[in-house]
Amino acid sequence: MHFDGKAYVVQTTHKQNALHINGRKKKKMRLEHGDKVKIGAYELVFSLFDEQPVVEEEAAATVAEVSGYQKLHEFSERLLRDYKLENLLEVLMDTVIEITSADKGFLILTEGEDLNVKVARNLKRENIMNAMAQFSDSIVEQVIKQRRPLIVSDALSDDQFSTAKSVMNLKLSSVMCVPLLERGNLLGLIYVGNDNVIDLFDEANLNVLTVFSAQASLLIRNALLINELRMDKESLTERLEKIAFGDIIGSCEAMQDIYQRIRKIAGTDVSVLITGETGTGKELIARETHRRSNRVDGPFVTINCGAIPENLLESELFGHVKGAFTGAVSTKNGRFQSAGGGTLFLDEIGEMPLQLQVKILRALQERTVIKVGGTKTERVDIRIIAATNKVLEDEISGGRFREDLYYRLNVVNIHLPPLRDRGEDVVLIAKYLLGKFIQEYESSTRGFSPNAVIAMKKFEWSGNIRQMENHIKKAIILSDKALLGPEDLGLTAEMIDSVVPLSKAKENFQRHYINEVLARNSGNRTKTARDLGVDPRTIFRHLEKEDESPTKGD
Secondary structure (H helix, E strand, O other): OEEOOOOEEEEOOOOOOOOEEOOEEOOEEEOOOOOEEEEOOEEEEOOOOOOOOOOHHHHHHHHHHHHHHHHHHHHHHHHHHOOOHHHHHHHHHHHHHHHHOOOEEEEEEEEOOEEEEEEEEEOOOOEOOOHHHOOOHHHHHHHHHHOOOEEEOOHHHOOOOOOOHHHHHHOOOEEEEEEEEEOOEEEEEEEEEEOOOOOOOOHHHHHHHHHHHHHHHHHHHHHHHHHHHHHHHHHHHHHHHHHOEOOEOOOOHHHHHHHHHHHHHOOOOOOEEEEOOOOOOHHHHHHHHHHOOOOOOOOEEEEEOOOOOHHHHHHHHHEEOOOOOOOOOOOEEOHHHHOOOOEEEEEOHHHOOHHHHHHHHHHHHHOEEEOEOOOOEEEOOOEEEEEEOOOHHHHHHOOOOOHHHHHHHOOEEEEOOOHHHOOOHHHHHHHHHHHHHHHHHOOOOOEEOHHHHHHHHHOOOOOHHHHHHHHHHHHHHHOOOOEEOOOOOOOOHHHOOOOOOHHHHHHHHHHHHHHHHHHHOOOOHHHHHHHHOOOHHHHHHHHHHHOOOOOOOO
């Protein structure tokens, strides 16, 4: 055989010599890596480079590792399909027992200062009874203390553990125990053992189990979190069933007072005025009042007085006759007639033009309407519920709302508090909306992060529930996270009001309250001081700070 600078060539030196390459007789041939050359009784394998022979033990260890990682992959896929914690943990322990050749295994989770055996399984995939007495406390304690994997080849002969009562009583042989760590926190331990075989476990087994446990820690943490969210959802559902008032959600004191008021007025036909900031759910209150009334079988008709152009609003309210105006091709009833036998909800009544307010007042007083372009009086049997986000007293003072209509509408007032003043209702409503939108958009989102809950409580929510709906809906559509954080909800630090010192909070409240009483007293400083029980000079100093002049003298 010789090398010509490019390849290795083998040939016979005598014609009578036999040369077989890859089973074929040859006189001369260029050799390739792996060719088998037979000369006489000897067979050689041609190799272009050195190859390390695989030791059987190394091969076995490699197979064991590959098998372990394959089982871990299967377990991960199972997690994606099944979030039920009990089933998942049993699959985990069955997998661990299989890849380690143990005859029993325990998944021990930490719960505060206590240890809780979540799963105890044997080789037959059966649950082990009296699990706490089936493993060595001493071995577990050392792993917890050192937070490092431990292998004990022959527990009864081990210098450290042979005298331990649990080892002697159980007659333990081979044991492996590894910690379940997640971001440095101890979630628990995986403990496997075999009471019949010594030296069963080696470093290769321990390495596989350690890698498995590192990955399993993340999976278990997610499973625990998802299980917690599932239980939170079940708890939320039970709580909603107890505190929900129809479609209205809220348990704060202000909302409980509103529920009580609705119960009292629902069975009557008195007019109701619902006030509160935009987005607080005024229409829900109106609908629930109708639903609990004697008119529940009648229609609930809504009209937004601020959304319809002024020249069309009268026709929408009272109807029109054919030819009353351009486009009136037929006679049509208005919302007053459509609500007959039921409830008419006049939303944003504060936007009603003055000239129409007169006609609304007459319709309420006489319970009759006349279509636009018509002359015939029609009787209507309706209940009126109105709503506004304006302060109608201010609108009356400014000449933009009729005082007589205000008193006709405001027989009973229901004022809805803003979301920021409803305490824990903020979180309750947010979780309800999240569950609703998860189903609507088939989202994989599971809940809110702890920081998101804190941010929602601190946020001002100037748009109230409607604004919250928009934030949560947007987050669900755009985010792929299991838990929505403050950034997903658009609640950045600069958007959240910081906590002011108590002295500053008192000062702000005092300033606003004095201004409120001054306005109530038409700027009369002496009367304001008398009502507040302070020296008149206090009011003067306040006004100087506000850089205002009194609006009305003494």
